[in-house]
Amino acid sequence: MISTVRVALIAITLSFCFSVSRAQQAQTETGAVQLIGFAGLKENTKGRLTVINGSLHFTYSKGYVDVCAASIEDVVTGKDSQRLIGGTFGTVASIAAPYGSGSALPFFRKKVDILTIQYRDADGGLHGAIFTMPRGQADPIKKELLAQGAHTSEPILADLIKNLSDSREEKR
Amino acid sequence: MRTNLRNALAAFVLLTLCFAGHLRAETKQPAKMKASAVEVKMIPSDELTLPPEFRVSLYENLIEQLRKRAVFPSVYRDGDRNAGNAADLITLECTVVKFKKGNETLRQVTMVAGATSMTLRCEFTDKNGNSLLVRDITGKVRFFGGNLKATYDFAKKTAKVAEENFSSASRRS
Numbered sequence: 117m118i119s120t121v122r123v124a125l126i127a128i129t130l131s132f133c134f135s136v137s138r139a140q141q142a143q144t145e146t147g148a149v150q151l152i153g154f155a156g157l158k159e160n161t162k163g164r165l166t167v168i169n170g171s172l173h174f175t176y177s178k179g180y181v182d183v184c185a186a187s188i189e190d191v192v193t194g195k196d197s198q199r200l201i202g203g204t205f206g207t208v209a210s211i212a213a214p215y216g217s218g219s220a221l222p223f224f225r226k227k228v229d230i231l232t233i234q235y236r237d238a239d240g241g242l243h244g245a246i247f248t249m250p251r252g253q254a255d256p257i258k259k260e261l262l263a264q265g266a267h268t269s270e271p272i273l274a275d276l277i278k279n280l281s282d283s284r285e286e287k288r
Numbered sequence: 289m290r291t292n293l294r295n296a297l298a299a300f301v302l303l304t305l306c307f308a309g310h311l312r313a314e315t316k317q318p319a320k321m322k323a324s325a326v327e328v329k330m331i332p333s334d335e336l337t338l339p340p341e342f343r344v345s346l347y348e349n350l351i352e353q354l355r356k357r358a359v360f361p362s363v364y365r366d367g368d369r370n371a372g373n374a375a376d377l378i379t380l381e382c383t384v385v386k387f388k389k390g391n392e393t394l395r396q397v398t399m400v401a402g403a404t405s406m407t408l409r410c411e412f413t414d415k416n417g418n419s420l421l422v423r424d425i426t427g428k429v430r431f432f433g434g435n436l437k438a439t440y441d442f443a444k445k446t447a448k449v450a451e452e453n454f455s456s457a458s459r460r461s
Contacts, residue, residue: 151341151436152348192340232340234330241365242330244344246436269333 143168144260146253148231150174153245154181165231165247167260172233174247183245187235188266193254194230229254233266320455321420325362325374326354329381331408338384338406345436346382346408349443354380357447361456377415378454382408382446385424392434403428404435410446412454423449 148165150157154174163176172183231247231254249257262268328350331343347366354363360378364371371377386407394402405428412421427442429435 152345190340194339194341230341232344234344236367237365239368239370241368242347243365244330244348246341246344 144253144256146249146257148174148247148249148253150176151246151248153233153243155243157181165249165257167257167264170264172257172261183233183235185261186265187237188233188261189236189242190232190234191258191261191266191268192232192270193258194232195251196228196230196248227251231257233261320453322376322456323360323378323454324376324456325364325371325378326360326412326450327364327368327371327377327379328354328366329379330366331382331384338387339389341436342387342406342439345439346442349439350380350382350446353443353447354450357451359447359451359454359456376456378420379413380410380446380450381413382410385409386426389435390429395429395431399431403430404438405429406438406442408442410449412450421449421453425449 143166145164145166148163150159150161150163152159154161157176161176163174163180166173166175167185170185172185172188174181174183228248229251231249232244234242234244236242247254258268328347330347331338333340333343351363351365354360362374364374364377384406386405388403388405390404391402396402405426407424407426410421410423410425411419413419425442425445427438427440427445429437429441
């Protein structure tokens with residue numbers, strides 16, 4: 117009898133652990149580069165960005181930064197492109213490559229998403245932060261932030277189209 | 289005869305020195321305005337179409353450069369409640385006058401075209417809202433670097449303008 121209860125308890129615990137891990141996997145996590153904004157972080161700091169427990173969580177090699185979603189006044193996404201071979205190496209290579217072949221380097225570019233947030237600290241001071249991430253990753257992060265209490269000045273495009281089609285149907 | 293010549297030469301040198309000193313005094317900049325704290329306002333979004341990443345980058349770079357130059361002992365962010373208690377607080381508000389987003393690829397290939405440039409009207413006001421200084425400042429990126437580098441250029445120039453025109457009592461000149 118005792119062993120049956122024990123087995124049942126283990127099974128319940130295991131299923132709970134499994135469901136928790138599934139729930140965590142469901143959250144969007146993406147590699148991101150913090151261009152500017154977080155205090156104490158250098159420009160172009162690479163890390164991982166996720167929305168967890170009602171906060172935007174940025175993990176980098178030396179630690180992490182949390183921004184409460186409720187304190188975010190504006191989340192905006194955008195699109196841009198970046199040099200594939202950038203930085204000092206890219207610049208030097210584009211100048212020094214023989215027979216002018218370096219001038220072809222700027223053409224090798226990757227498309228990126230830009231996530232811009234504006235949030236208030238405990239004293240009410242306005243902060244801003246800009247991230248770049250692989251194409252298609254910014255909108256899911258924005259959606260999760262909005263679901264957890266963040267605000268935006270630009271609603272997600274899909275919502276905008278849905279609202280537009282709804283209003284058209286109402287007119288008919 | 290020789291003594292007279294020497295005296296005349298000495299008088300000429302003295303007069304030249306006096307005149308040069310007078311000129312230097314005339315070209316000397318006017319006295320700097322006193323301010324011990326500055327509150328940097330966010331660039332308004334309803335002005336000219338400025339992408340949000342440029343607005344945020346301008347704002348953050350401005351704060352960073354003003355802190356780096358140490359013109360003011362305290363640099364407050366937009367809406368900071370502690371700014372209200374600061375004596376000699378001035379406010380820096382920037383509005384977009386002109387903005388042209390360039391093309392990084394074009395810039396690096398041609399070295400002539402594709403520059404990103406922006407001109408912002410920077411207004412320093414005192415606590416009562418009186419305008420202390422208004423300047424149009426331009427930020428540019430011509431050759432290397434992403435488009436956002438123009439905001440860094442703008443912030444550096446603005447901090448320099450602030451340094452030239454303001455000083456705090458606690459700061460050594």
